[in-house]
Amino acid sequence: MTFAFDLILCLMILGTAGIALFVRDALAAIAFFIAFGNLMGLTWLGLDAVNVALAEIAIGAGVTGVLLILARARLLALGDDATCSGTPLWLRLGALAACAGFVVLLAASVLSIPPESGLDRVVAPLMPGLGIENRVTGVLLAFRAYDTLLESFVLLGALVAVWSLAPAGAWPGRPADPGMTDAPMRRVAGTFGQLLLPVALVMAAYLVWAGSDLPGGAFQAGTVLAGGLLVAAMGGTIGLPSSDRPLLRAALVLGPAVFLAIGLAGIAAGGLLVYPEGMAKALIVIIEYTLFLSIGVTLALLVAGPPVPDASHPNPEGKG
Amino acid sequence: MDLPLSDILSAGHLYALTGAVLVGLGLYAFITQRHPLRQLLAVNVVGAGIFLILGSLGRGPDATDPFPQALVITGIVVAVALTAFGAAMIVRQAETRAAAKPAADDNARGAS
Numbered sequence: 001m002t003f004a005f006d007l008i009l010c011l012m013i014l015g016t017a018g019i020a021l022f023v024r025d026a027l028a029a030i031a032f033f034i035a036f037g038n039l040m041g042l043t044w045l046g047l048d049a050v051n052v053a054l055a056e057i058a059i060g061a062g063v064t065g066v067l068l069i070l071a072r073a074r075l076l077a078l079g080d081d082a083t084c085s086g087t088p089l090w091l092r093l094g095a096l097a098a099c100a101g102f103v104v105l106l107a108a109s110v111l112s113i114p115p116e117s118g119l120d121r122v123v124a125p126l127m128p129g130l131g132i133e134n135r136v137t138g139v140l141l142a143f144r145a146y147d148t149l150l151e152s153f154v155l156l157g158a159l160v161a162v163w164s165l166a167p168a169g170a171w172p173g174r175p176a177d178p179g180m181t182d183a184p185m186r187r188v189a190g191t192f193g194q195l196l197l198p199v200a201l202v203m204a205a206y207l208v209w210a211g212s213d214l215p216g217g218a219f220q221a222g223t224v225l226a227g228g229l230l231v232a233a234m235g236g237t238i239g240l241p242s243s244d245r246p247l248l249r250a251a252l253v254l255g256p257a258v259f260l261a262i263g264l265a266g267i268a269a270g271g272l273l274v275y276p277e278g279m280a281k282a283l284i285v286i287i288e289y290t291l292f293l294s295i296g297v298t299l300a301l302l303v304a305g306p307p308v309p310d311a312s313h314p315n316p317e318g319k320g
Numbered sequence: 321m322d323l324p325l326s327d328i329l330s331a332g333h334l335y336a337l338t339g340a341v342l343v344g345l346g347l348y349a350f351i352t353q354r355h356p357l358r359q360l361l362a363v364n365v366v367g368a369g370i371f372l373i374l375g376s377l378g379r380g381p382d383a384t385d386p387f388p389q390a391l392v393i394t395g396i397v398v399a400v401a402l403t404a405f406g407a408a409m410i411v412r413q414a415e416t417r418a419a420a421k422p423a424a425d426d427n428a429r430g431a432s
Contacts, residue, residue: 003329003331003334006331006334006335007334010334010335010337010338013338013342014338014341014342014345017342017345017346017365017368018345020361020365021345021346021348021349021353021358021361021362021365022349022353026355026357026358029358029361030361033361033364033365036365036368037368040368040372043335043338043372044375046331046335047331047332047335047375047376047379047384048379048383048384049375049384049389049392051389051393052371052375052389052392052393052396055392055393055396055397056368056371056396059396059397059400060364060368060396060399060400063400064364064399064400064403067400067403067404067407068357068360068361068403068407070407071357071407071408071410071411072357074411074414075357075410075411075414078411078414078415078417078418079418080414082355082357082358083355084353084354084355084358085354087352087353087354091351091352092352095347095348095351095352096348098347098351099344099345099347099348099351100344102343102344102347103340103341103343103344106340106343106344106373107337107340107341110333110336110337110339110340110373110377111333111336111337113336113377115330115332115333115336115376115377115378115379115380116378116380116385117378117379117380117381117382117383117384117385118380118385119378119385119386119387120378120380120383120384120385120386120387123386123387135386136386136389136390136393138386139386139387139389139390140390140393140394144387144390144391147390147391147394148390148394151394151397151398154397154398154401155397155401157401158401158402158404158405159404161405161408162404162405162408165408165409165412167412167415217393219393219396219397295397299400302400302401302404303404305404305407305408305411306408306412
């Protein structure tokens with residue numbers, strides 16, 4: 001891509017980030033943050049990092065945006081409109097000086113490092129041994145599988161932490177209904193959710209499969225699944241399950257548990273997370289499919305938030 | 321386009337510098353914006369800036385280093401986990417504060 005395009009993109013990124021950070025209205029800030037996330041995705045495309053572009057747009061812009069909008073709506077219902085009170089001038093000047101100095105230091109150190117793709121030459125000859133072609137998937141699930149294993153547990157831990165914020169008496173309830181309160185809008189979202197959920201499932205399953213050789217992967221696919229589940233929940237097509245359902249818990253731990261089991265079994269083949277010769281692709285695909293399911297359910301529940309006291313439906317039967 | 325700047329600055333450096341400015345902007349907003357939800361947004365911008373520095377410095381002449389790409393994907397997922405926990409804590413704190421107020425206000429809960 002041309003330099004002019006890069007330059008304009010960078011300026012737009014800085015502009016949307018500036019508005020998202022400093023505009024007075026919180027909803028406008030979140031809207032600009034989502035635009036910022038999508039522009040970041042374009043940047044990753046420009047850098048030839050399609051895997052990251054998918055993750056950035058789906059997770060960085062999409063899921064984070066929905067999370068922030070839901071949090072803002074819940075704050076608004078409590079009478080908090082999330083506008084900022086003014087800060088003293090000395091603080092702003094001090095922060096400006098400190099941050100400007102930090103940016104100069106950071107820029108100087110960044111310019112002292114020549115951009116180069118040295119590890120690409122290291123990774124490329126190792127790929128045939130794995131039987132897959134997507135180098136990023138190779139790094140994520142073979143060369144640095146340790147990181148990804150821990151990351152899947154971080155996601156699970158975050159959900160446990162969010163659930164632990166449930167108010168007294170709410171456990172083990174369901175999260176607050178994210179459904180639209182306006183009846184016509186709920187019908188529209190309901191119909192859309194019914195159509196979207198199967199499409200999202202197919203697309204997500206394809207993204208995992210494609211992730212072996214083409215851009216894609218478990219995290220991007222999990223986000224697509226989470227998006228489908230959330231839209232369906234917003235339209236009332238599916239209800240969010242209560243947190244103690246055995247099936248739900250099984251879905252949450254399946255991915256990390258399978259990953260850990262395969263990793264431990266690798267000790268027999270030479271070390272933790274080592275795949276036996278010739279079986280790498282099969283094992284990677286198994287890990288990715290189970291991980292994708294767990295990531296999708298975990299992300300959807302992370303967005304939905306902790307269980308709330310259930311006053312309207314005393315019956316404990318849940319559907320999901 | 322034949323801009324003179326492009327001779328001095330490679331695309332990798334241009335994006336890395338943008339990332340550096342994003343980190344600074346986010347830090348400034350984190351210090352000066354006093355609402356926790358806005359600070360959470362600022363943390364996300366700082367994170368995006370760091371990811372951009374990390375990823376763009378792996379931009380070689382013909383390929384982008386897959387190693388930082390994988391790290392950035394991991395980072396994005398961890399950032400969303402942090403954001404979810406932060407948002408839940410902020411809402412919970414507001415609920416506690418609203419409940420502690422004199423019971424005069426009859427807030428219509430469940431409308432969220």
